[in-house]
Amino acid sequence: xxxxxxxxxxxxxxxxxxxQAGPFAAQRLGDLGADVIKVEPTGGEWQRFAAAGxxxxxxxNVSFLSLNRNKRSLAVDLKSEGGREVVRELIAGADVxxxxxxxxxxARLGLDYESLREIxxxxxxxxxxxxxxxxxxxxxxxxxxxxxxMTGSMLSGGRDGEPPRAAxxxxxxxxxxxxxxxxxxxxxxxxxxxxxxxxVSVNMLDALTTLQMQELSVFTAxxxxxxxxxxxxxxxxxxxxxxxxxxxxHYIALAFADLETLGRVFDEPELLGLDPEEHGWTHRDELxxxxxxxxxxxxxxxxxxxxLAEGVWVGPVYGYAQLVDDPQVRxxxxxxxxxxxxxxxxxxxxxxxxFGRTPARIDRGAPLVGEHSxxxxxxxxxxxxxxxxxxxxGAVAETRA
Numbered sequence: 497x498x499x500x501x502x503x504x505x506x507x508x509x510x511x512x513x514x515x516q517a518g519p520f521a522a523q524r525l526g527d528l529g530a531d532v533i534k535v536e537p538t539g540g541e542w543q544r545f546a547a548a549g550x551x552x553x554x555x556x557n558v559s560f561l562s563l564n565r566n567k568r569s570l571a572v573d574l575k576s577e578g579g580r581e582v583v584r585e586l587i588a589g590a591d592v593x594x595x596x597x598x599x600x601x602x603a604r605l606g607l608d609y610e611s612l613r614e615i616x617x618x619x620x621x622x623x624x625x626x627x628x629x630x631x632x633x634x635x636x637x638x639x640x641x642x643x644x645x646m647t648g649s650m651l652s653g654g655r656d657g658e659p660p661r662a663a664x665x666x667x668x669x670x671x672x673x674x675x676x677x678x679x680x681x682x683x684x685x686x687x688x689x690x691x692x693x694x695x696v697s698v699n700m701l702d703a704l705t706t707l708q709m710q711e712l713s714v715f716t717a718x719x720x721x722x723x724x725x726x727x728x729x730x731x732x733x734x735x736x737x738x739x740x741x742x743x744x745x746h747y748i749a750l751a752f753a754d755l756e757t758l759g760r761v762f763d764e765p766e767l768l769g770l771d772p773e774e775h776g777w778t779h780r781d782e783l784x785x786x787x788x789x790x791x792x793x794x795x796x797x798x799x800x801x802x803x804l805a806e807g808v809w810v811g812p813v814y815g816y817a818q819l820v821d822d823p824q825v826r827x828x829x830x831x832x833x834x835x836x837x838x839x840x841x842x843x844x845x846x847x848x849x850x851f852g853r854t855p856a857r858i859d860r861g862a863p864l865v866g867e868h869s870x871x872x873x874x875x876x877x878x879x880x881x882x883x884x885x886x887x888x889x890g891a892v893a894e895t896r897a
Contacts, residue, residue, distance in 0.1 A: 507592065511533065736779070
């Protein structure tokens, strides 16, 4: 284990979240040095049994592995008084509590903000929901693709008349996790200044909507309609040519290309002398089709070399295999490798930030269910007799590595 001090060393986070948004936010806190205790059911959190892509792993599937590093696991039955009492004892010495229960569940368990601040007034309490803590949609399922569809982003690209297409990543979950992470850091800074804890509410609907700050402002303040064209322009509010174009062997991404430059490179008189700020808006479909006609004449590699030399904003369209092996990605150290006690050598995305003095780190991989239950109980001062009673009653469970 590294001796480098993390920014959040000394802070304790109680993670009662499931699936992706909550666990990812808590993992980010753990990457910065916080002691993150994942409180999960005695049978294990739901994500342990839902492996994306069928990547089941040895004892921990890859989905769970990817979202729960730098955490310790305490397996408790929150339906039992013994289990709830253990969590309340944890709260008394914690800095952050994070949950994404369905609305009303936290209150039924006695784990709502009002209950926990009586135990610890300085607690930073973070609740994550799909649509908000209240309101007409509070009980709707907060699933990633459903939020992408509702927040309008699917209709900002692609062809008119064709079905909208979801992003190829869990976009709503990812931005909600980052929003919750930001909220925790801001609330901790406030607490450092004032001593006050507070309730931080984050929902997927608002997180993904506000991510579209520019686009929605163009619609609401600029009064420009969201209109797709006949060609698959990558964004309704950006002038052509802008999007992904077919080459003779694959695809290439082209952004904000100067029409005069393209006309010269393509030897295409129709592009010469055009004003991109005028024609790029009024003839988007025609420009897209004309540019793609020329790009189909050469390979992606040939176009990259030629167009980059001309200063055109252009790039490759990668799959994951090409991304992982890209020289800039290797240079940045975007992926990290570490040894996991049950899953072996693991390679995953690392950290999206760099700190000169307090680098993010991996101290441990994702835990087994309740792997640290005895350790955490001992830290709470629970004696051997009570520990044995908790295990015997099923209020707390443990799995050996």
